[in-house]
Amino acid sequence: MTASNRIWANLRRDRSGMTGLVIVMAFFLIAAGVWLGLLGQGWSLADGGRWEPASAEYWFGTNVLGQDIFQRAIFSVRTAFDIGLLVALLSTALGAVLGAIAGWYSNSWIDGSVLWLKGVLDSIPFYLFVAAVAFALQGKPWAMHVAMIATFWTTTGRLVRAEVMKIKSRDFVLSARAIGLPDLLILARHVLPNTSHILLVQTSIAFVAAIKTEVILSFLGLGVQDGVSWGLMLAESTQEVLAGHFNNFLSASLMLFALLMGFNLLADALQDAFDPAQVSV
Amino acid sequence: MQYLLRKSLHGLLLILGVTLVSFILMVWFGPDQTYTLIGKNASAEQIEELRHQLGYDQSFLKRYADYLLSLVTLDLGSSNSSGEAVSRILARTVPVSLALMIPGFILGNLFGIALGLSAARRRGQWVDRVIGGLSVTGMSISFLVIIILLQLLLSTPYGLNLFPVRGWQVVDLPSYLYYVTVPSLSLILVTLGYNTRFYRAVFVEESGKDHITTARAYGVPPAVIMWKHVLKNSMVPIITRIMFSIPLVVISGSLLIETYFGIPGVGKVTFDAITSGDQPILKAVVGLTAVAFVLIQLLTDLFYRLVDPRIA
Numbered sequence: 011m012t013a014s015n016r017i018w019a020n021l022r023r024d025r026s027g028m029t030g031l032v033i034v035m036a037f038f039l040i041a042a043g044v045w046l047g048l049l050g051q052g053w054s055l056a057d058g059g060r061w062e063p064a065s066a067e068y069w070f071g072t073n074v075l076g077q078d079i080f081q082r083a084i085f086s087v088r089t090a091f092d093i094g095l096l097v098a099l100l101s102t103a104l105g106a107v108l109g110a111i112a113g114w115y116s117n118s119w120i121d122g123s124v125l126w127l128k129g130v131l132d133s134i135p136f137y138l139f140v141a142a143v144a145f146a147l148q149g150k151p152w153a154m155h156v157a158m159i160a161t162f163w164t165t166t167g168r169l170v171r172a173e174v175m176k177i178k179s180r181d182f183v184l185s186a187r188a189i190g191l192p193d194l195l196i197l198a199r200h201v202l203p204n205t206s207h208i209l210l211v212q213t214s215i216a217f218v219a220a221i222k223t224e225v226i227l228s229f230l231g232l233g234v235q236d237g238v239s240w241g242l243m244l245a246e247s248t249q250e251v252l253a254g255h256f257n258n259f260l261s262a263s264l265m266l267f268a269l270l271m272g273f274n275l276l277a278d279a280l281q282d283a284f285d286p287a288q289v290s291v
Numbered sequence: 292m293q294y295l296l297r298k299s300l301h302g303l304l305l306i307l308g309v310t311l312v313s314f315i316l317m318v319w320f321g322p323d324q325t326y327t328l329i330g331k332n333a334s335a336e337q338i339e340e341l342r343h344q345l346g347y348d349q350s351f352l353k354r355y356a357d358y359l360l361s362l363v364t365l366d367l368g369s370s371n372s373s374g375e376a377v378s379r380i381l382a383r384t385v386p387v388s389l390a391l392m393i394p395g396f397i398l399g400n401l402f403g404i405a406l407g408l409s410a411a412r413r414r415g416q417w418v419d420r421v422i423g424g425l426s427v428t429g430m431s432i433s434f435l436v437i438i439i440l441l442q443l444l445l446s447t448p449y450g451l452n453l454f455p456v457r458g459w460q461v462v463d464l465p466s467y468l469y470y471v472t473v474p475s476l477s478l479i480l481v482t483l484g485y486n487t488r489f490y491r492a493v494f495v496e497e498s499g500k501d502h503i504t505t506a507r508a509y510g511v512p513p514a515v516i517m518w519k520h521v522l523k524n525s526m527v528p529i530i531t532r533i534m535f536s537i538p539l540v541v542i543s544g545s546l547l548i549e550t551y552f553g554i555p556g557v558g559k560v561t562f563d564a565i566t567s568g569d570q571p572i573l574k575a576v577v578g579l580t581a582v583a584f585v586l587i588q589l590l591t592d593l594f595y596r597l598v599d600p601r602i603a
Contacts, residue, residue, distance in 0.1 A: 083537075126304060127308070129305050129308070130305060130308030130309050130311075130312060132535075132538075133305060133308075133309050133313060133537065133538065133581050133584045133585050134313070134538070134577065134580075134581045134584075135538035135577075135580055135581070135584070135589070136538070136539060136543050136545070137542075137543040137545050137546045138542065138543070138546075138561065138580060138581075139312075139577075140318040140578065141561070141565045141573065141577070142313060142317050142352065142573065142577050143316060144459055144565070145321055145565070145568065145570070145573060146315075146316040146317065146318055146321060147318065147324070147326070148322055174462040183410060203517070206329075218431075219429075222433055222434070225433045225434075225435050225436075226433070226434060226435060226547055228549060229435050229547070229550075229551075230546070230547070230562060230565070231565075231566060233566065241435075244433070244435050244436065244439070245435075247439065248435075248551070249438060251439060251442075251443055251447075251449075252447060252456065259439060263432075263433070263436040263439075263440075266433055267432055267433075267436070268433055270430075270431035270432075270433075271427070271428065271431040274427050274430055274431050274451035275326045275427065278427065
């Protein structure tokens, strides 16, 4: 049985992991529907009354402007995947590259510089860093993405660095060096693929972190600038709930919870499937 | 001694790094302040004069050195919007934030350790599985959602209506408890899932070690093993965890909690500075907190050295 078959078999047996996978896939289908223009397109249309209750026309009621909360919650699935995918993929890739280089050249000045950069970024409180980046970029809509990618890579970098330091003394790497393959080729073809289990788990963890961060940043006014997201809906709801209008709050928080739960369950199951003996942290 | 020197050098390099990052983002690339600060119909000389005061005609290194000097001497200038000295603003607001955040931060870790211990003790049994499931659930709820829910349940007529919706009029212990409870509970709930899971993993790993097996074989009662051997030997990861979560939980948390509950701490001041583009406050807060955190890390390292002779 090949490694990937064994991992898949492990995953299949993990009931909560499979639940997570199904949830994530369901949300991904919704996001794809929005991308293709099939779902949630009426999210900004203000054709209802103010705070209408749930009805056949407005499934989750309307907000203060008379917009359809169901459509907004559905469109926000796409916003979440836009942010989550971009941040998770780029930050994990950055962590993989920097971590691999640091691990390969461990104890050199290159390694030292990467560790120093990681130490610096880990020392600046995250929301303050976002504020600083937003300040420097003068309110550009992607300040949030830049800040997340620039800081989320550090965990992946640390894990990949440790793994590469282990791998580089293994026989197949030593043989590759002995026959004179260039360092970069060995890293890209033989070393990095062996860290894919770390990268997969870290991507799902970074996805969760990105969506959670978007919510807080949007509430603070540093997040999504135009469009709609669960964070913006929750920010809207903070005043509404005190007046007894719960539709915005309930739809955004429940969908957010379902997606995060799905990803967390999936990340756990992936971790266990790759490495059943290891105690997950 | 050599260890001390190496650690200090390491800390110094980190401090240079964090100050450099905040300098580049907020001073070097930051928006030009000239026209926010100067009045209408300013003459060319006045503009020139102000630009000179702000250091815009200086070199990168000179301006970075000035920034460093201002952090060291705590001569941080004054707020663009209120004109109050930044050092006075900080002296007024930092104690409020500490009083607000410390109880929840400590309790969140204590509860996490307690739950982690009870799960690790019954590894694989239903208690462990329930605690594990609750942790993942906790990790999947947004901080903002927790705050809104607790506010609804505890501070409004829709729930128990026991505590204030927002504000901070603290004069004595009862009023302190009155205002601090809901924010603290939010902080505990948002950190508890992550803490429990982390501490459980630490304790499970420690329980698998040889000296624990030996102690068990000698018939040492399980409770004694947990308290005396597992917990005590896990102190290094526990302290590391606590120290390293300070910037995320305490500082970033105070930004959200104080903004939400309208509490006049350093987080609220920072939020206002973000929305109004008040550069002197922002660069002081970012620079100082990052430096303070590097110092905390340094002290933690030295502390390990004191409590655990194995660490070199």
